[in-house]
Amino acid sequence: MIDSRPGDAFQPGDLVNNTYRIESLLGRGGTSDVYKARSEISGRLVALKVLKAEFSGNDDYLVLLTREEGIREVRHDAVVRYSENHRTEHGLVYLVMDYVEGPALDRKLKQGPMPADEILTVCRRVAEGLQAAHDRNIVHRDLSPDNIILRDGDPAQAVIIDFGIAKDTNPGAETIVGNEFAGKYAYAAPEQLSGNTDARTDIYSLGALLLANFRGASPDIGNSPMEVVTRKAEPLNTEGVPEPLKTLIDRMTAPEPENRMQSAAEVLAFLDAPDAAPPAAPSDGGADPDATVIVPRARNADAPAATVAPAPDPRDKPAPASRGETRSRGGLFAMLAVVVLIAAGAGAWFSGALDGLLGPKYPIADPYTLIAEKRDGDGVNLTGHAPSEDALAALAGFAETGLGTSELQLASGDIPDSWGADVLALLRDMDGLNAWRVVVDGSSVDITGSTADKALQERLSAALASGLPGALTGRAEITLVPQFLAPDEVQAELDGLADCGPLTLPGVPQLGYGPQSAITVTGKVAGTATRVQLFDGLRDLAGDRNVVVDVEVLNPTLCLIESHLPTAPAGGIAIGFTVGDRDEPNPSGRFFVGENPVIDLTLPADVTDGYLSVSILDVSGNVFHLLPNINRQDNAVAGLRGGRDGDVTVRVAYPVADAGPGQIAFTVDDSTLGKSKILVLHSTAPLFDGMRPTSESAKGYAEALQAHAGVNGTRILSLDSRILETAKP
Template sequence: MTDSRPGDLFQPGDLVNNTYRVEAILGRGGTSDVYRARSEISGRLVALKVLKSEFSTNEDYLLLLTREEAMREIRHDAIVRYSENHRTADGHVYLLIDYVDGPGMDKKLKQGPMSADDLLVICRRVSEGLQAAHERNIFHRDLSPDNIILRDGDPAQAVIIDFGIAKDTNPGAETIVGNEFAGKYAYAAPEQLAGKTDARTDIYSLGASLLANFRGKSPDIGRNPMEVVQKKAEPLDTTDVPEPLKTILDKMTQPNPDDRFQSAAAVLDALAGNPFDAADNEPLSDATVIAPLNTAAKAAAQPDLITSAPPLKEESPAPKPVKQDTKKSGMVLPIAIGGVVVAGIVGAFAMGLFSSEPALPVADPYRLSIAKAKDSSPRAVGFVPGEEVATALREHMQQQNGTSDLTLASGAIVESWGPDMLTVVDAIDEMDVWRVSLSGNLAEIEGSTNSKPIYDSVLAAFDAGALGALNGEPGLTLEEIILAPEKLDPILNTFADCGPLMQVNRPIAGYGPESPVVIGGVMSSEASSATLANALSAAIGSRPLNIDVDILNTTLCLIESVLPKAPASANDVGFFQGDQDNNPNPTGEFLV
């Protein structure tokens, strides 16, 4: 458990969205903090993963949290149960997750070596969870001892947590997000250093984690990037690890991904005592594959109905020899065999067996978010349909000192999706602040600038058809360099629900590009305050906004509106905390 700090977003005792009472903070990360809370309705313990304030409006971090939310589709005891994202009235975004009570493998690591028997149990359990995730084309990319919890301390109840990639501030847990690498150096597979991830990277990370817990210490990865690369090219040292754990770890942690188990299912087969060198666990050989005639014929006639070749489990028994009249049938057998070969080749092409490129996993929904905040570098996060598009987008980001976290995937998108997306980004990136959010073929585009020539240029690009085959309407804003305070008065009058609202320190000459807008007064609820903030944000552009109002409630606001104002008096009212030696409580708020 971690001690609370005054700067934490939530404190013990806080009630989130009128449902979850915060009990403690579980951990802090670079982009989010995790709290333990209890539902006041059901009494159920939950974990709240809350984006830090500075990231709660950042599209790429919201997309990472949305990716993690997609885990709720997976129902497996070895994967923590995810619920959905919520936003508090003051704009903070959090993800609701089941609370898993038990030590993490990182805590067990600090306590010393674990037994080989317990690690084999954990290996089986976690592999089952990975198999469920990989079947939905979801890869963890950051599997390590701190992301595996032993519920009630039981290895047979290991649970995988934290499928979101973000920077971890804990010493020795350098999780990097970018176009080059995502994961922890100590447990990442060698190919992850080049930004390549698939099911086999998770298998490597699991093997490295198990080996670390067997030894009771983290792997030695070197003291600089060059040593990291050199050590990652070497097999992990499994000397003195007992069988069968040693052989399984050797196979899981091979530096070359083609030499590893090719799937979590293959790991489970090995744990069940099946041999490792089964044909479906080794890389494809260069031997010619001939599909059976009926399958090949169907594939040739209806290639769209078959997306992958069925596994060849075993050879069909050889037909019994039949006596034939060689004069009448001498040419029949070669022609028949040739027909099978031709049909097999056609079918194999239709099924992708001879394709030069592997089939990409299907992403649904197909999302990509590219955004540039004010005075910061752009960032791209999400799916792209091919390496050529990914390279072009990465280069575009790098030219502006930006970063990207891209995953190759197929999906329900138009053929020109990649070039159209690049055209849109090229058109809008002159704006001071902009965002392109793609979901399938639907594009949400926003941008703002205080330069009239740039605004006109970007508007002309979209009028000329920059969207291509994508659907959407760009929302472009030309910000005024000086904003007149009078333009905000109608908004304040519209949303005032508990007396007049005012602009604090209202500037006579107007608000400059960096001038903060501070609103004071009284409102009836946090929801009303959030609605006001949204309306003002659209009017003030990128200027800082501070809604500094007192929150009453609807009934008190009604009483306030009809009661006469009390005359000035020398008397005053004070609030004190009776159970704390009558310490002053200037807020007047008391928690029972």
């Protein structure tokens, strides 16, 4: 449970729409928060996903929430059940869904590796849920450990949640949100970086998260935008994973979609008969597969990462001592009794100090670690080891007092007797900071934190510099951060990365971005690498604030034209696509090699005069003029209407089989795959003095637009556009 704040949409005890009584806040995200509530009518527990006030009037985010509501048609125990959207009397929009009690896989991941048999159980259950969703053409697109909950902690009762693409409540697992890409980098399929998703995208993400939970560590995707793009094109390292899990993950996570398992049904078939499948090719070696790399979210790029081995499985019991060892230990009991009586050494037993005499009381952990983290506004979360029941209770009590969580395991290790008390004292010293992270490895400690209180920052930095509590040693970096992040500072970061027109910050708070503000960016960029770089740069700047990158990825050709286009409002001229060889509507605008795109314009009833100029800005760097051109020179609206009133459809690209003289028709080949843009300009007079060639370079067209900018600026009434994308099947 997360502590409520005065600015939250709902408070515990609130009655929403005379039906749902709020019990607690479950999670905060960049665009929405999730509450636990109970129906006053039926008594049923539910979860309410509430769109934040600043987004409740934004049609784009309402579409996302409405899309998530559509999952209610999927009926399967492995998919969270949705009801419907509602709006409160104050205008807040919320989505009702089932409440699922149990830990998410991201919490299990923090606890360390999961056994292979449990991983396979989770895989079967989630694949069954995905099959039910995919059968209704619903793709999750954001599958990651925090989106799978183990009901009552049972892997056989895994439940997929959050089919929206705008959520990010899990610390350290940012989600890019936009009109094309949704997914956490560590688990996203390679094609998602280019905005492509289908059922195979979910198959890849499922395989990646299964590997992460088996390892106890998220996939390593690099530290720079180009590293992300490069590593996503490489197979995941499954060295050391036992069969049949290894072959399953290899086949689920092939970088090329056509080389991986094509459906959830294929995953289930493998689980039913793994021996029937050919073994996967061995993956390239990499880092030690049994090591978990936990990287603190330091504000300083030079802050080191801590490498931590997975915690031992408490089910693994130490091997029994040999008969000789048993006799030697038996002779020590009298001495031990004297030691215990004289030193009153009960504490030594629990600290593990007597392990050399009696053998370890708890499984040995090497290295001996504890990670404590607090994010602004949240409680303290603890994971790792504790040397005794007393120390574990004290540390857990400290976390739970602040409404945090404790996932500690009893373990013996090479630590001083005062370890538990020293760590607890250090955590208490840190608790006044807005956000902090403490990584303890034996007696060595790495500390990072931040606060807006300068006096506190100076006092704590000085105290830690003079020495850590007890036997602990290490480094500390306490950063002073402003309470509010200036929009100008964020905009400067955007301006430095803009490569396809201006990047903007909609809905900037009046006082700047506070600790709980989400930073949302809109605009266009020239490629995937720019979007990755943009997100990473903003994440470093934003600190603990959520970052939502809602940008459209184009390409250098389209960006060149964008920078030369005249400024004009949209005119409501709709651009529709049909697959000509099958006469099927294609609302997505995506065409595959061999298909015949047919393009129709729908002129609104009030567009009755002037001229239309229709062009395709091709990904290859060329411009094709559909109207007017040398074979179809009449582009007057009156002529195109032909005396018809009301909404009128005008065809500008035809089916190949039906194309007559002067009618342009084409099929997709594999030489120019990517995004093209259909551009429709409505003007009071022809744009140019003479006829443009049917095709020309984008640079030549851009220069022509610029040369006529003074005249065209007064002629152009509206500008409408739409993306047409070509791809391999």
